[in-house]
Amino acid sequence: MEEDEDHWKLGIFYYNKDDKRLFPPKRNKFLGWTVNFANPYSILAMFLVITVFIFVVESIKKM
Template identity: 60%
Template sequence: MEPTEDSNNYKYGVFYYNKDDSRIIVPKRIKYMGWTVNFAHPLSYLIMGGILAVVIVAWIVAPQK
């Protein structure tokens, strides 16, 4: 069984958290729904912070109507 399919590797049923899995980006439980990050990997927080920073900067820079 793929580690991402094991419900014991999810916190609150949503966040994939597996210290034994060295991958940063992993497929979701339902493969056609995309990818997620392994929150047990420290680099995943930098990725999520980077995405959040891009969204905030885009929101600030976007012209107001």
């Protein structure tokens, strides 16, 4: 599924309504996973990742 060019927007954003996975593998499976932006939970997942990243950075700054 993730190999189909029609499901990759601008070549980097995976958007496939038929694929229910939130984190499908990237085109090159050795590079990890990407987010399926057609999944309704994708925005929440990205928000959580960014929030955790900011929290970690701010915690390190205070050390």
